[in-house]
Amino acid sequence: MNAIIIGSSKSEIEILTSYLEKVNLINVVAVIENPDNEVPAINQEDVSLMFIGGELVGEKSFDVFDFFEQSIPVIAFSKEEKYAIKSFDAGVVDYLILPGSLDRFLRAVKRAERLANQRAPEVKDMYVRSNAKSLRVPFDSVLYIEAMADYVIIQTEDCKYIVHYTMKGIQDKLPADRFVRVHRSYILNMDKIHAIDNQEVIIKEKRIPIGASNKDYFFSRLNLI
Secondary structure (H helix, E strand, C coil): CEEEEEECCHHHHHHHHHHHHHHCCCEEEEEEECCCCCCCCCCHHHCCEEEEEHHHHHCCCCCHHHCCCCCCCEEEEECCCCCHHHHHHHCCCEEEECCCCHHHHHHHHHHHHHHHHHHCCCCCEEEEEECCEEEEEEHHHEEEEEEECCEEEEEECCCEEEECCCHHHHHHHCCCCCEEEEECCEEEEHHHCCEEECCEEEECCEEEECCCCCHHHHHHCCCCC
16 A cells, blocks of 8 residues: 655654554655645555645645545544544544554554545456466455565465566555455465464465564454454
8 A cells, every 4th residue: 555644743754654664564655744735746546545744734724635636545643632623624534643552553544444445446356467368366266475586476266376576566456455465475365364373374274474564464454352
């Protein structure tokens, strides 16, 4: 998921960035400080989430939707509570009071993901190039995806495809509500998990390690009892 950060407080931006670095979940394509109602040109198709400082909405009447379409979820952030009401009135999906906690940050991101998935048209498959053909691969059939040097292995119920692609590139093609990156070398289909044993996910006979930087986000996605 690609995101941009717009804020007027360097310390708040640093706190937010530290959370993003811990979970290895979101790719920040731009950080804009003190925009003064002027945002540099950014391809909206490359952005699926925006973080904006609450004071920009609360004090400066900075209308984020003047620059980005309403379909992009916005999470406001601030050390102050007082901008929350105006931020929600402006259309943000959540308001983070910093420094907060990693768990609270993950809940906000999950809320934004759900909203983005509701608004996005449902895609049920992808096409993989193999032997001069483009083969249809339904998402339902994918067990997991594994990195292998400059290639990725797409393991399905029946076979595997080896394609020249990056993990980040293929993650952007997958529905975020069903697929999660649990390790720098693995993306898995949440619907195919059989069990979790200590720090490994079991899908059929395959044991997939859970990376330290992905652990918190992965477990936040589970309906644990």
